[in-house]
Amino acid sequence: MSLFWYRxxxxxxAAGTLEGAEERKVREHVRGCDACRAHYDRxxxxxxxxxxxxxxxxxxxxxxxxxPFPGREPEPRRGFAPALIPAVAAVLVAMLVAVLxxxxxxxxxxxxxxxxxxxxxxxxxxxxxxxxxxELLGELPGxxxxxxxxxxxxxxxARGAGEVTATLGDLTLRIEAxxxxxxxxxxxxxxxxxxxxxxxxxxxxxxCRVELEP
Amino acid sequence: MQPAELEAFRKGERQGFEAVFREHAADVRRVVERFMKxxxxxxxxLQDVWMSAWKxxxxxxxERGPLVAWLxxxxxxxxxxxxxxxxxxxVEYDEDADAEADEPGPEERAEQAQLKSALxxxxxxxxxxxxxxxxxxxxxxxxxxxVAAALGINVRQSKYLKQKLLARVLAxxxxxxxxx
Numbered sequence: 533m534s535l536f537w538y539r540x541x542x543x544x545x546a547a548g549t550l551e552g553a554e555e556r557k558v559r560e561h562v563r564g565c566d567a568c569r570a571h572y573d574r575x576x577x578x579x580x581x582x583x584x585x586x587x588x589x590x591x592x593x594x595x596x597x598x599x600p601f602p603g604r605e606p607e608p609r610r611g612f613a614p615a616l617i618p619a620v621a622a623v624l625v626a627m628l629v630a631v632l633x634x635x636x637x638x639x640x641x642x643x644x645x646x647x648x649x650x651x652x653x654x655x656x657x658x659x660x661x662x663x664x665x666x667e668l669l670g671e672l673p674g675x676x677x678x679x680x681x682x683x684x685x686x687x688x689x690a691r692g693a694g695e696v697t698a699t700l701g702d703l704t705l706r707i708e709a710x711x712x713x714x715x716x717x718x719x720x721x722x723x724x725x726x727x728x729x730x731x732x733x734x735x736x737x738x739x740c741r742v743e744l745e746p
Numbered sequence: 747m748q749p750a751e752l753e754a755f756r757k758g759e760r761q762g763f764e765a766v767f768r769e770h771a772a773d774v775r776r777v778v779e780r781f782m783k784x785x786x787x788x789x790x791x792l793q794d795v796w797m798s799a800w801k802x803x804x805x806x807x808x809e810r811g812p813l814v815a816w817l818x819x820x821x822x823x824x825x826x827x828x829x830x831x832x833x834x835x836x837v838e839y840d841e842d843a844d845a846e847a848d849e850p851g852p853e854e855r856a857e858q859a860q861l862k863s864a865l866x867x868x869x870x871x872x873x874x875x876x877x878x879x880x881x882x883x884x885x886x887x888x889x890x891x892x893v894a895a896a897l898g899i900n901v902r903q904s905k906y907l908k909q910k911l912l913a914r915v916l917a918x919x920x921x922x923x924x925x926x
Contacts, residue, residue: 540913546785547912549905562786569786576785578915581861586888592771595792601760601800694906734902 537697542568546575548594551735554697555598653690653709653736655698657728660685672730672738680722681745687720694733700742701726752813755803763800766813773814774799774821780839781825791828795821868918876914879907 541558544550550558562568580587657678658666666687670678680686690696690709698707701724709732722742729739747769754762774795775788782788799820806816826836869877878897894904 543913543916544909547905547909549909563790569784573785575912575916578861579912580785582865582915588772588775590889591789592767592775595771595789595796596764596767599793599796599800601763733906 538565538568539571540695542571543575546572546579548591549735551597553729553737554731554735653696653730653732653734653738655688655690655696655730655738657740657742658687658689660687670740672728672740675740677741677743678728679743679745682723684722685720686722688730690730690732696730696732698728698730700728747813752808755813756806758800758803763803766799766817767796770814770817774817777818777821777839778825781822781829781837791825794828795824798824864918865915868915872914876907876911879904879911 538558538561541550541554542562545555545558545562562572576591583590653672655672657669657672657675659669659680660666669675669680669686688698688707690698690707694709696707696709722744725741725743727739728742729737731737747765751762751765755766756762775792778788778791778795782791799817802820806813810816822839829836865880869880872880875897879893890901890904890908893908894901897904897907899907
């Protein structure tokens, strides 16, 4: 993952706009990264300096919301199911992208327009064929697992809020959501099974298993 | 705080815990801020303290003293433990000095004034929607539903806007230095 990706996530964490698994994942990273921790501290200090006591109360509510009480949604499983991890590993996967769905992300840095009623995150995974055409493998949410051959090339497209992040094993890619499904961006070679997790800027998350054909 | 809420807290019930949290979050936060200088460490410690409070709530005995004192002692002890676990020596903590230490000092007041002035300058350079968000208090602890209603956008968009504004503030030559 790039430094830019983390800086943006750290700022989102400090702004209190990350939720769920993504919030925990970024927080875990910051815990072990001096540079990100310093950036987080700076962002929080600025936020407090700007907002004062109101921001303190807001941060208290954010803390209450993330306290891991029993009965709260459990940490979503990430990474590979041990039984499915082949002894020989390599990196895999596949995917992504397309362009803007969210009007704010148009232009230099977004913040344009008002798109009421944003759609929830949806993603599609495609198999790249020799003809150059893409064959639909599955749609998220809905598909629990897709099966591909080792070495097969796949692509992803997504509809969601702004920036979309997809992870499969150790691989993480940033893409921007599109207004319509269209396989775009780089195709990736799948060499290992795992859980494909796709999240958007609003914290929505969809996932499915990527399994290898025997 | 209602006796029923306190009893619910002691029984480990979520509703009671949340009532106690909202009543005493600021008290606990002030204790943690004495021990931890880094905002990130404060956040981690606060989570640890409150989870400890929830797990140990049955050990709170109202007859022995007020809940706030119990929470503050718990917070101070957890912070000491956390610092020692990291090989650091905990600072001296005087509970009585708590209240007066909360007043911002001259340096802090000067920094806040400088920040306010720089924010006004920044707002003047922003596109209308971003400036409106800044004025609506999106970085000032105003709730997202309130900001969303004021700007005619939805809550998700207000969160996105907030994140973008914070990034802008951090990139500002004066404002961005506020946290250094």
